[in-house]
Amino acid sequence: MLFTSVDDVSARLAETGYLASPAVATTVFLADRLGKPLLVEGPAGVGKTELAKAVAEVADARLVRLQCYEGVDESRALYEWNHAKQLLRISAGRDETWDEARTDIFSEEFLLSRPLLTAIRGDEPKVLLIDETDKADVEVEGLLLEVLSDFQVTVPELGTITASRRPFVVLTSNASRELSEALRRRCLFLHIGFPEEELERRIVRLKVPGLDETLAKSVVRVVGALRAMDLRKVPSVAETIDWARTLLALGADHLDETVVRDSLGVLLKHQDDILKAGAKLDLDAV
Amino acid sequence: MSTAERLTSLVGALRAHGVRIGTGETVDAAQAVEALGFADRELLREGLAATLLHSTAQRPVFDPVFDLYFPRGVGGPDTGPPDRDDLRERLAGALAANDESLLARLAAEAVDGFGGYGNSPSSDGWSSYQTLDRLRPQTLLARVRDDVRGRQGMSGFTDRLLEDEIRRRIEAFRALVATEARRRVAERRDRDRIARRAVAPTTDRVDFLFAGKDRLAELRRTVQPLARKLATRLAARRRRAARGSIDLRRTLRGSLSTGGVPMKPVLRRRRPARPELVLLCDVSGSVSGFSDFTMLLVQALHDQFSKVRVFAFVNRIDEVTRLLRHGAADAEGLSARIRAEATLTGWHGSSDYGVALGEFASLYGDALSPRTTVFVLGDARTNMSDPNLPAVREITERARRVYWLNPEARAQWGTGDSAAYEYAESVEMHECRNVRQLSALVGRLLPI
Incomplete structure (x- = not known):
């Protein structure tokens, strides 16, 4: 058990610089208690990956990361035999019988372990981060099922390797593809949305310490207003922080039309959105 | 009603709304309840959501159902019949301060005071429509705005955001009133039936022909x-x-180099x-x-x-x-x-x-x-x-x-x-x- 209570989760994550909403803290606590993987969904830039890093820091665990992409396969995710080394071994031992050589070259020494196998081997605490799971092909999900439900990996030549110590698993997804029901059932589900005003203000203050309180408040309110608009891409927490940094760099001590108009590009990434937001916020009224 | 029973009927109601929940998840949810306890209702809500749900789209169904099976309280508030003007006064204050727990209490009082209709046990009930119609929270907008401005002063740029923010708070208050009215009705009638009927379905199950304007807008976003x-x-x-059948002609042509033995089957390429x-x-x-x-x-x-x-x-x-x-x-x-x-x-x-x-x-x-x-x-x-x-x-x-x-x-x-x-x-x-x-x-x- 990593944590004793939900408050303990919030407090210790906060020490590492991750301010968790009650929903996040509760789910992390349960994932730890029930020993289940955590599937995190949400828009880009709300801190899905950061959460895994923060948990690893709190637990003083090694972070093992599997970055998914289209075409990631077994040999990238699970394990691979080190063919070159196997060949060397065979040519080194000329006078051996076939049986000796065969049993020998399929041993642990020649196994290259990839993130999933690394995460379940060994005794030190680990956090396994499977990032952007939705980018991987459907076949990889099947691969994950065995690892995530029983925390074991079967290597045909070696047998089944079972985790002596279960890693804390975090899967993230941007929902660009629907993950299979089988994978979802094995996980606790957490949706991280945009934080509430109060929490976001604390995040901004924490990440951009130089910004004064009232300006931080205004920044968060403007971002909140932008999120309520029907835009193609609404600004996320990462953009809020970027904007706060920009304002600090510009030396602005309060918001006005000119400052907002000049720096709106930090928050919004589409020209249509910038025009729309400009019209709604009356930026041209000056 | 025991906790286990409460949990299984909550799961039953969610299943009736098309959320697929297996026995395994129900057991997880029970473990979550054990680990979290009943001290904090919001934590319990998040815990159950994490164990029972599988996607974001299911959340809008989950929340009202949760409110029915794990209600904030039982019965009405014991404050006695409220005075309409007094309630509006306090509501304006709560909206200006954006005090969420106070808003929830006021919603309970409002439904208790203005939402009741009928007096025979079979036909009476609580109506959020009637409550909101008498209370008219939307007319408080100008007052709350002036109130906030009076306290903070005209705060420059962000002042233009104020009205929309207050509008959103009023909208949230209306939702609180609806939840409260549903809870009171469920107390009088069969909870399971209310949970199935009175909770709006997920967006993908809304009938095209009966969808209201805002539901259609929501649909378009999907x-x-x-x-x-x-x-x-x-x-x-x-x-x-694309992995098609064998191309006989090209396979035979290829087999000439191996003395007529077709070593390598050539597959027919599909035209996209x-x-x-x-x-x-x-x-x-x-x-x-x-x-x-x-x-x-x-x-x-x-x-x-x-x-x-x-x-x-x-x-x-x-x-x-x-x-x-x-x-x-x-x-x-x-x-x-x-x-x-x-x-x-x-x-x-x-x-x-x-x-x-x-x-x-x-x-x-x-x-x-x-x-x-x-x-x-x-x-x-x-x-x-x-x-x-x-x-x-x-x-x-x-x-x-x-x-x-x-x-x-x-x-x-x-x-x-x-x-x-x-x-x-x-x-x-x-x-x-x-x-x-x-x-x-x-x-x-x-x-x-």
């Missing part, structure tokens, strides 16, 4: 994600289909068939929500097809493909623009499938080829005029496949002026009442 999902599914199907799609959409008022949505969906899928042509009709038919393309940014006004810019009506304004289909067959026959798949979208209600079956037969003969998607429940087909069964004899007709059915049909029927 077009892009749905299109992306379908596109990956179609692409996967195409990839699988990009099929053409034609959509015939009834856009008369009664079904416009449905055809709008489907048009946007098909347009969003357009890179999957070599050619998509969209026709709209009421009782005359006209091509609207161009309107759809530059209309991607403005989905709301789509049907208005189609009606303004295309010739859809002749002598009268009610839909006439017979004339429209006949006109399509004679004027736009060139849109049909053996590679074309035609989708007809509409309720097949011809207003008693001739359904013109020969035209439909002509279309089916010239196109590869013709499907008809009908937004009406199957039980309604053939009733009144519906010619559904007559058309269904020559065209494959499917019931398509909500997004869930539509995405299943599109995934299955779209040609690859």
